Amino acid sequence: MGRLVVLAGPTAVGKGTLLKALLERHPEVWVSVSATTRPARPGERDGEDYHFVSDERFDALVSDDGLLEWATVHGKHRYGTPRQPVLDAVAAGRPAVLEIDLDGVRQVRTTMPEAHFVFVAPPSWEELVRRLEGRGTESEAERERRLTTARQEMAAINEFDEVVVNDDLDAALERLEGIVLEAR
Structure with a gap:
């Protein structure tokens, strides 16, 4: 059996950047592609970045028990993890990673419960705000909504097995790499 690592952390903390770097070093790591009802951002590709689905399709996945987990994120759009690909990756012995919300x-x-839960934390609240503003992909209202969610996520840090502080990308990547590949 493979190891399932569940990765979470506030918006703009660098989860996606860490996962991309991890996959460049270790293409054998399987990363779940979430389903979402939000529209694609510029440059995102369906089936690669997310499975962009309608509200009706998402409802069907929920009712058919086709999602391992799902939630409404930032009070607006729904995201979920298709169940079967996760089970298949773990059964095949691949290190598997989910990047999901709290x-x-x-x-x-x-x-x-056998999964390993990892929280990616910013070096400071001020740095998190700077990173979010620096992305320039959200409106002011959306940034405020995301920061409200981030405060709730930061308050739940003790619910995780490990914390990776993303203050230095190389050091954070090395730490995450060790966690994900530990079971091999």
Whole structure:
């Protein structure tokens, strides 16, 4: 069996950057592609970045127990992890990673308590705000919504097995790499 690592952390903390770098070093690592009801951002590709689905399709996945976890994120769009690809990757012995929100973490902890839960933290609140503003991909209202969610996520840091502070990308990547590949 492979190891399932569940990764979470506030918006703009660098989860995606860490995962991209991890996959460049270790293409054998399987990363789940979430389904979402939000529209694609410029440059995102369906099936690669996310599975962009309608509200009706998302409802069907929920009712058919096709999602390992799902939640409404930032009070607006729904995200979820398709169940079967996760089970297949773990059964095949691949190191597997889910990048999900706090509600999803809590659901996976109930359904797959053997998973390893990792929180990616910013070096400071001020740095998190700077990174979010620097992305320039969200409106002011969306940034405020995301920061409200980030405060709730930071308050739940003790619910995780490990914390990786993303203050230096190389050091954070090395730490995450060790966690994900530990079971091999």
